[in-house]
Amino acid sequence: PRREASSLLARQIHIPTPIVTAGSAAVLFALLVPQGGLDLPKVCALAGLIAVLTLFLVLYIRIDLPQFVNDDEAVFLAGFCIVLGVGIIELCQRFPLYSPYGVPIGAITILVALLLHIRLAFLIGTVLSLFCGALYGFSFDAVFVGFFSGMTAMISSRRARHRSDLVRAGFHVVWVTSLCLYGLGLFHGWSSVQILHRIAWGGINGVLCVIVSLALLPVLESFFSRVTPITLLEVGDFNKPLLRRLMLEA
Numbered sequence: 001p002r003r004e005a006s007s008l009l010a011r012q013i014h015i016p017t018p019i020v021t022a023g024s025a026a027v028l029f030a031l032l033v034p035q036g037g038l039d040l041p042k043v044c045a046l047a048g049l050i051a052v053l054t055l056f057l058v059l060y061i062r063i064d065l066p067q068f069v070n071d072d073e074a075v076f077l078a079g080f081c082i083v084l085g086v087g088i089i090e091l092c093q094r095f096p097l098y099s100p101y102g103v104p105i106g107a108i109t110i111l112v113a114l115l116l117h118i119r120l121a122f123l124i125g126t127v128l129s130l131f132c133g134a135l136y137g138f139s140f141d142a143v144f145v146g147f148f149s150g151m152t153a154m155i156s157s158r159r160a161r162h163r164s165d166l167v168r169a170g171f172h173v174v175w176v177t178s179l180c181l182y183g184l185g186l187f188h189g190w191s192s193v194q195i196l197h198r199i200a201w202g203g204i205n206g207v208l209c210v211i212v213s214l215a216l217l218p219v220l221e222s223f224f225s226r227v228t229p230i231t232l233l234e235v236g237d238f239n240k241p242l243l244r245r246l247m248l249e250a
Contacts, residue, residue, distance in 0.1 A: 017075045024079030025054045031086050035135060053127065057082075065117055074116055077224045078124070081112050085128040088212075093135055100142035101181060102201040103132050106153025106173050107212035110166065113154045114217065115226045125150035141188075145180050145202070152176040153209050161229050163214060170210035177202030 029050050036042035061068055061075075068074040085108040092098045105128045112121035129150055133143030156169035178199045185195035221231060 017069070017072055020072065020076045020079050021054060021058060024083055025050050027083045028086055031083070031090055032135075057123070057127075060123060061120070065120060068116070068120075073224045073226075077115060077220065077226070078112070078120060080220075081108050082124055082127065084108065085124065086131055089128070089132050089135055099198065099201040100132055100136040100139060101145050101177065101198055102204040102208070103142075103146060104205055104208035104212055105129055105132060105146045105150040106169070106205070106209035107216075109150040109154035110157045110169060110209065110213040111216060111220060113158050114160060114228045114230070115220060115224065118154060118158050121154045122151065125154060141184055144184065145177055145205075148180050149173050149177045149202075149205055149209075153213075157213075159229075163230060165230075166213055166217075167210050169213075170206040172206075173209050174203050174206035177205050 029047060032046055032050070033043065036046060057078075061078075068078070085105060088108070089103055089105075092100070092103045105125060108128060109121045109125040112124050126147060129143050129146035132146040133139050133141075136142045152173050153169050156172040157166060160166055160169070181198045181202050182195060184190075185198065190198070217228070217230070220226065221228060
């Protein structure tokens with residue numbers, strides 16, 4: 001049975017799953033069309049790729065996470081996170097000097113891991129890292145760094161109980177990304193200056209993962225009526241004046 005929403009806003013977003021799926025695919029198509037132009041073969045190829053990706057995600061959820069199939073809010077949230085991730089990659093790419101190593105894919109995997117499921121976070125993180133590599137000139141390095149930064153953020157935040165745990169996850173993203181970039185630098189023969197420059201972008205990646213996840217988590221919790229362990233612990237904190245007064249009076 002569908003979980004009752006806790007707020008008026010949450011009750012207004014029960015959109016049927018097929019409509020959410022089709023809408024998410026349409027938004028992805030609209031975001032990615034400018035990359036290839038309006039050339040008909042490229043448009044058809046992009047539409048086909050998005051259709052295959054959408055079908056794969058739907059089948060995966062039905063087989064591995066069937067509890068989400070009839071949860072309209074969960075499907076809506078998963079689609080929103082994919083679109084948001086692609087939008088962030090697109091936004092970063094619009095700045096010519098912005099490095100693909102600074103794209104905060106980990107912010108999306110943190111949100112999905114906390115609000116939905118860690119296996120779904122793994123899948124979405126993988127998809128976004130592939131999108132990142134494709135949008136940055138089919139760069140394997142961008143896919144490599146994006147994948148490991150996203151997985152590090154997901155694993156580090158899976159048991160987050162306090163908002164400070166997300167800061168710790170960002171720290172892990174920084175050192176893992178730096179290690180990946182150092183290895184890539186040795187493999188490609190980058191100079192020390194190039195390696196340090198790219199590692200600095202890895203630091204920006206970790207910082208943005210923390211900022212974006214902390215900013216969006218309470219908004220998405222409220223809008224999609226999800227509850228994370230962070231919120232439960234904050235609500236049950238006996239240092240809050242109201243709970244302390246109730247405890248004393250009881």
